Amino acid sequence: MQLFTREWGTGDRHAVLIHGVMSDSRNWRTVGPALADLGYHVVAVDLPGHGNSPKAAEYTPELLAASVIESVPAHPHLAMGHSLGGYVLSLALPELQPTRAIYVDPAFSSPRLPWWLRLLAPMSVRRLLASSREKIARNNPRWDPEDVEVEAETFRAFDQRMIGMMLEPDAFRAPTSMLVPSLMVLADNSQLVNDELAERMRLAGFEVRVVRGATHTVNRDDFAAFMAALDGWL
Secondary structure, rough: OOOEEEEEOOOEEEEEOOOOOOOOOHHHHHHHHHHOOOOOEEEEEEEOOOOOOOOOOOOOHHHHHHHHHOOOOOOOOOOEEEOHHHHHHHHHHHHHOOOOEEEOOOOOOOOOOHHHHHHHHHHHHHHHHOOOHHHHHHHHHOOHHHHHHHHHHHHHHHOOOHHHHHOOOOOOOOOOOOOEEEEEEEOOOOOOHHHHHHHHHHOOOOOEEOOOOOOOOOHHHHHHHHHHOOOOOO
């Protein structure tokens, strides 16, 4: 599936950015220009069922990864994925073959929910998607108002048929080996990469850095600290 892309910069090094679930390429609205200033040609995708990209009849992580591969330059200097986008990046990596990879609080584990809570989860997600701008701002007090506006718009554009994929048991899992030099930048008290998993990733060769005080969307919560966490990797 050919995806909508948003681009910044005209440098001779490509950077590919993959957003998380219920978001779109505008999640990178500050990161993209910052990378362009460093000489990158940045290409950020809208994943299937998000933003301006087409919807799919059925969603799987493998479909998302294949769509990214089809839509971005091969062998970029840098590939970065947030949350679901981090997991998609891990699946795309063998064919995409970036020089280095950065995973931002990636979805490297699946929620362990009792059956009754799993039944209620789709309703909870739909309530979240119906959030007002005021509620989004209250839930994310450190965000710039423009990010709040973008979040409200991306919630409306999100294809809710993807909710089932998100709630599948063991839908997401961490890579077992490091194919290219890789950095994980985690939220403080990450809900997707716990201390045990982070240590496992370190033993596999990943560098792991934590942005203290930041929640899941690290780059929106504390852009300056996020960029500082990338030191040496750009």
